[in-house]
Amino acid sequence: MDQALHERLHLILEQQRAAFDRERLPSLAQRRDRLERLLRMTSAHADALADAMSRDFGHRSRHESLLADLFTVESGARHAIRHLKRWMAVRRAPTALHFLPASNRLMPQPLGVVGIVAPWNYPYYLAMAPALAALAAGNRVMIKPSELTPATSELMARLVAQHFAPDEMTVVTGDAEVGKAFTQLPFDHLFFTGSTPVGRLVAQAAAQHLTPVTLELGGKSPAIVDRSADLALAAERIAFGKLLNAGQTCVAPDYVLAPKELVQPLADAIVAAVRRFYPRIDGNPDYTAIVSPRHHARLRGLLDDARARGATLRPTHDEAPSDRRLVPTLLLGTTPDMTVMREEIFGPLLPIVPYGHVSEAIAQVNAGDRPLALYWFGEDRAAREDLLARTVAGGVTVNDCIWHLGQEEQPFGGVGASGMGAYHGVWGFNTFSKLKPVFLQSRLAGTALFHPPYGKTFERLLGLLKKLA
Numbered sequence: 001m002d003q004a005l006h007e008r009l010h011l012i013l014e015q016q017r018a019a020f021d022r023e024r025l026p027s028l029a030q031r032r033d034r035l036e037r038l039l040r041m042t043s044a045h046a047d048a049l050a051d052a053m054s055r056d057f058g059h060r061s062r063h064e065s066l067l068a069d070l071f072t073v074e075s076g077a078r079h080a081i082r083h084l085k086r087w088m089a090v091r092r093a094p095t096a097l098h099f100l101p102a103s104n105r106l107m108p109q110p111l112g113v114v115g116i117v118a119p120w121n122y123p124y125y126l127a128m129a130p131a132l133a134a135l136a137a138g139n140r141v142m143i144k145p146s147e148l149t150p151a152t153s154e155l156m157a158r159l160v161a162q163h164f165a166p167d168e169m170t171v172v173t174g175d176a177e178v179g180k181a182f183t184q185l186p187f188d189h190l191f192f193t194g195s196t197p198v199g200r201l202v203a204q205a206a207a208q209h210l211t212p213v214t215l216e217l218g219g220k221s222p223a224i225v226d227r228s229a230d231l232a233l234a235a236e237r238i239a240f241g242k243l244l245n246a247g248q249t250c251v252a253p254d255y256v257l258a259p260k261e262l263v264q265p266l267a268d269a270i271v272a273a274v275r276r277f278y279p280r281i282d283g284n285p286d287y288t289a290i291v292s293p294r295h296h297a298r299l300r301g302l303l304d305d306a307r308a309r310g311a312t313l314r315p316t317h318d319e320a321p322s323d324r325r326l327v328p329t330l331l332l333g334t335t336p337d338m339t340v341m342r343e344e345i346f347g348p349l350l351p352i353v354p355y356g357h358v359s360e361a362i363a364q365v366n367a368g369d370r371p372l373a374l375y376w377f378g379e380d381r382a383a384r385e386d387l388l389a390r391t392v393a394g395g396v397t398v399n400d401c402i403w404h405l406g407q408e409e410q411p412f413g414g415v416g417a418s419g420m421g422a423y424h425g426v427w428g429f430n431t432f433s434k435l436k437p438v439f440l441q442s443r444l445a446g447t448a449l450f451h452p453p454y455g456k457t458f459e460r461l462l463g464l465l466k467k468l469a
Contacts, residue, residue, distance in 0.1 A: 110138030133428025214421030226378025241401025
């Protein structure tokens with residue numbers, strides 16, 4: 001590692017840790033002030049941030065940036081400000097009968113300095129959503145944004161420097177080497193959003209210091225269409241979920257499982273919905289480009305591999321875009337050996353896989369890694385509950401896509417290969433806090449009866465406790 005880089009990063013960390021040591025339990029007013037500054041920063045510079053993201057992508061829908069990157073941060077900050085007093089309060093916990101009249105408490109304490117590694121696909125939201133949770137919990141924050149969105153990263157760095165002291169929150173820009181060095185710092189908590197392979201490396205780096213990690217990863221999130229589904233409604237909502245940010249979304253439906261007799265009608269309905277949303281692809285301000293030439297080439301490679309192995313490709317438009325926008329394409333007749341069925345797609349390509357009985361669909365989901373998201377479309381309540389009981393996923397939306405991610409009253413996080421830990425709302429506050437258990441003993445403690453010397457009284461009391469427990 002470059003020595004100057006090592007020293008620069010450690011200096012920032014040491015400054016933040018020293019500030020934390022001077023103020024280990026920030027007041028409600030201090031925390032609200034930081035959240036309000038983050039909220040003002042986001043609102044005041046929303047247009048500039050949307051412009052920066054569009055430059056980074058080659059073109060990004062302004063409306064999608066305002067909704068998915070900026071409104072989400074504003075909403076999360078407002079939610080935290082409203083509920084922060086309750087989250088910070090010392091919490092009473094039940095006390096077992098044989099310990100009365102003693103009592104139990106849980107005391108939330110900030111951890112210290114939190115490191116956040118943010119990805120390129122939602123570069124502002126996925127940096128600032130965990131940051132606001134860490135600030136609410138009373139921590140200091142260091143953020144490493146993606147090098148693939150340099151305009152957004154540089155703007156974030158300037159804005160954060162204007163609104164926060166360096167020992168409160170700071171943004172560290174740089175290439176992958178900077179990112180690697182960042183994950184090796186001895187943070188009090190490390191939060192990473194990105195791919196599963198990189199997440200494994202981040203966890204290994206954090207393990208050197210026994211740094212706790214939250215990993216928000218991805219994977220192949222399925223959408224299952226039941227025979228009881230409203231096909232037109234399902235098609236429209238799958239199309240929206242798939243093409244938000246041109247599919248460059250960790251919770252986008254990666255593939256669809258549909259009854260074999262409904263595959264063609266569903267494909268027709270999805271194509272129709274996409275054409276309503278996007279009458280054209282080339283030059284359409286509502287349709288986002290692929291973030292880089294490398295990612296564009298990867299997606300083209302998925303199509304070429306699937307075609308060569310016998311899949312039928314069904315583009316939604318007969319166009320050849322002049323930039324990195326990629327025509328949405330359905331893939332029919334895919335097989336498990338195709339790369340598009342083995343790797344997370346992260347783009348506007350959508351395989352539709354047939355099933356006979358719904359148990360086949362459930363088996364296919366369970367045969368792979370546990371997904372970050374799962375979507376189910378249908379009106380059969382018994383079938384829905386059976387699916388929920390027999391599958392494990394980070395989160396589920398029923399009869400729609402994506403929207404479970406926006407629930408501040410629900411935790412968001414993966415499971416297994418799609419991640420560990422959760423945030424949003426109080427779950428984010430708890431992630432970046434130590435919920436310290438405190439046992440308050442009474443002067444009239446019955447536990448004195450268990451002091452030595454031991455004898456018959458001890459044995460009778462222990463026997464009584466076994467009956468009461």
